[in-house]
Amino acid sequence: MIDKLKYILYFIVLLLVQTLILDQICVSVYVNAFVYILFIMTLPIDTNKYLALLLGLLMGLCVDLFNSTLGLHASAGLLVAFVRSFALDIYSPHDGYENNKQLSVRNYGYGWFIKYAFTIIIIHHLWIFLFESMNFANILFTLAKVCVSSLTSLIVILLFHLLLMSRK
Amino acid sequence: MRNLLDFVVKYAYFILFIVLEALCLVLFFSANPYQRYEFATSANVVTGAIAEKWAGVVQYMNLSEENEALKKENADLRNRLEAYRRSSIPVLGKKFEYIPASVISATTNREKNTITVNAGRNAGMETEMGVIGRDGVVGIVSSVSDKYAVIMPIIHPDARISVKLAENGYFGSLSWNGRDVRVATFSEVPGYVDVRIGDEVVTSGFSAIFPEGVPVGYVKSFEKDLSTDFYTIDVELYTDFHNIKYVYAILNKNKEELKASDEGSKNK
Numbered sequence: 389m390i391d392k393l394k395y396i397l398y399f400i401v402l403l404l405v406q407t408l409i410l411d412q413i414c415v416s417v418y419v420n421a422f423v424y425i426l427f428i429m430t431l432p433i434d435t436n437k438y439l440a441l442l443l444g445l446l447m448g449l450c451v452d453l454f455n456s457t458l459g460l461h462a463s464a465g466l467l468v469a470f471v472r473s474f475a476l477d478i479y480s481p482h483d484g485y486e487n488n489k490q491l492s493v494r495n496y497g498y499g500w501f502i503k504y505a506f507t508i509i510i511i512h513h514l515w516i517f518l519f520e521s522m523n524f525a526n527i528l529f530t531l532a533k534v535c536v537s538s539l540t541s542l543i544v545i546l547l548f549h550l551l552l553m554s555r556k
Numbered sequence: 557m558r559n560l561l562d563f564v565v566k567y568a569y570f571i572l573f574i575v576l577e578a579l580c581l582v583l584f585f586s587a588n589p590y591q592r593y594e595f596a597t598s599a600n601v602v603t604g605a606i607a608e609k610w611a612g613v614v615q616y617m618n619l620s621e622e623n624e625a626l627k628k629e630n631a632d633l634r635n636r637l638e639a640y641r642r643s644s645i646p647v648l649g650k651k652f653e654y655i656p657a658s659v660i661s662a663t664t665n666r667e668k669n670t671i672t673v674n675a676g677r678n679a680g681m682e683t684e685m686g687v688i689g690r691d692g693v694v695g696i697v698s699s700v701s702d703k704y705a706v707i708m709p710i711i712h713p714d715a716r717i718s719v720k721l722a723e724n725g726y727f728g729s730l731s732w733n734g735r736d737v738r739v740a741t742f743s744e745v746p747g748y749v750d751v752r753i754g755d756e757v758v759t760s761g762f763s764a765i766f767p768e769g770v771p772v773g774y775v776k777s778f779e780k781d782l783s784t785d786f787y788t789i790d791v792e793l794y795t796d797f798h799n800i801k802y803v804y805a806i807l808n809k810n811k812e813e814l815k816a817s818d819e820g821s822k823n824k
Contacts, residue, residue, distance in 0.1 A: 455663065460584050519581070526734070
């Protein structure tokens with residue numbers, strides 16, 4: 389029960405940080421930070437995969453409502469929820485995951501978290517920026533944006549992960 | 557039939573993912589820049605109210621700075637009014653009315669940027685109204701709810717604004733290439749026109765969205781396309797989209813009259 393409340397709180401905090409703070413900051417057109425996918429990435433390991441899909445969709449839809457981009461982040465949130473299980477498999481530690489251990493730096497280490505998070509971030513950013521521009525003439529610009537923004541997102545995600553989730 | 561059922565059961569998760577994904581993408585690509593469904597934009601009641609509360613907190617921190625800027629604008633307007641009074645030009649009937657609004661949320665680093673403001677239908681906002689700020693043109697209202705409105709700024713690929721060179725009146729359209737928030741592209745100016753760096757670019761007044769002569773920016777650089785003999789002009793925008801707090805939507809009185817007479821003639 390407490391766990392569920394905790395995740396509802398993560399959902400709200402990450403959604404508001406994304407839409408009210410990160411989306412309002414502009415450093416350059418190359419720098420876009422997306423922290424909301426941290427919620428989907430760190431759902432408990434034993435989350436029902438259908439539930440994960442719906443939560444990914446819901447988070448994306450909420451971001452879309454704030455951004456007037458109906459469908460874009462919803463589709464990306466859904467994709468992250470789908471890709472998550474494959475990424476978890478690929479980077480599975482030697483002795484596997486434990487159901488009651490949160491997917492966090494504290495439990496599985498920085499190396500694991502960065503590999504896992506960065507894979508998902510790159511896929512998510514490619515998806516977002518390609519669909520947003522829908523213009524293959526600008527493909528180099530889009531790819532440059534993916535690279536710069538992915539690194540930015542990784543730093544922001546790691547920061548919020550340590551701040552919110554990796555506590556005793 | 558059984559095979560089909562087996563298939564569906566076996567791949568249910570994958571099928572659900574594909575179906576939902578397709579739905580999302582259909583929603584995204586069928587969106588019209590002038591959204592009809594206001595609840596699907598940032599003008600909806602819930603996100604609007606949250607953004608407005610938050611903007612209130614942030615604005616409070618910049619209050620003195622904002623005050624200073626408004627004071628300056630006020631003084632500038634008073635000076636212009638004074639000059640206008642002294643001139644002997646007769647004042648014609650009021651054609652345009654300005655609706656003030658505060659920005660509650662704005663993106664600037666996206667390919668399709670939006671600005672949300674805290675004035676909606678109740679304040680007289682309508683879609684396709686022109687929006688200006690302290691320094692010049694901001695954009696066009698794209699969707700409206702009762703209390704909020706979403707503006708499609710110049711820095712959105714679907715925003716096209718009819719502009720002209722203040723110097724000689726040659727006109728064309730202004731669009732954005734998605735790269736630099738400070739620069740938009742002015743095209744369709746014929747190659748025989750004398751364009752100079754620093755020339756002012758203003759609204760043309762052809763579209764009835766903006767009055768004629770609202771400042772937009774100045775010529776930063778230009779290039780002539782030799783095959784078509786048209787200029788592509790980079791315009792440095794006056795409006796700083798990073799730092800935009802107040803805007804005014806423009807209600808065109810003539811447009812309403814036009815609409816009314818149009819409907820009148822249709823009814824006959």
